[in-house]
Amino acid sequence: MIQFLKSLQLLSDTELQKLEGITKTKFLKKKEYFIKEGAICTELVLIKSGILRSYYSNIEGKETTKCIAFENELTTAYSSFITQEATYENIQALCDTELIILERDALYSLYADSFEWQNLGRRLTEQHYIDQENRTISFQKQTAKERYEILAANHSKYIKFIPLKHLSSFLGISPRHLSRLRNGT
Incomplete structure (x- = not known):
């Protein structure tokens, strides 16, 4: 995760060092879930290797893929992560996947301690919004x-x-x- 964040050039080395010891690695096998509908999301993940698919199911059980996230991308069940309410989405590994996890509480502590981390959070949120808007526009144009x-x-x-x-x-x-x-x- 440190290399990914370093590439964004928004955090000093001192701020990046704060990640040491607060991230963990998790491995998902193909078809294993990062999160299922109804759970509350408390983790932000960087995909070190593999692919995650985020999808919703309607009342009949038909799945609609919302997002596919690849290596070196951050993802989470964003609405649930922010509001701490149950998610409507499922996030599943499409192949064996290695994740680097940052807990929500740890991230919010970083935000509380540093303007640089607040700025990073704002920039990542803005980028997520732009990505979602571009996806919507792609269906129209x-x-x-x-x-x-x-x-x-x-x-x-x-x-x-x-x-x-x-x-x-x-x-x-x-x-x-x-x-x-x-x-x-």
Whole structure:
């Protein structure tokens, strides 16, 4: 996590050293959950390796993939993490995944102790908002083919690990349409 945060160039070495001893590593096997609907999220994670899928289920049990997070990305059940209320989402490993975990209480202690950490939290929250807005806009302004091509260009080594049904749900298209896109027809 220190290397990831160092790359953002928002924290001094002194502030980064505060992470020593307060993060932990967790391993999830393929299909294992980071969090399930109904739980309260108390952890922010950096994906050291692997892929996490965030999804919702409707009343009939149909799953809709909200987000796919890859190596060197931060994720959590954001609403639950902030409000400390039960989450509506499930976050599941799509392959064996290694996470670096920072507990919410530890993060909020860092915020309380340092303007640099507060600034980092604000910047990461702003980036999360922009990412969500860009995803919404992509559904309004891009074709399914364009969305797939962008995903493939940015995460080509991971596409093979994402089952067709999850990838098509994330892109907002049917598995059949995604198969045609992949085959170039």
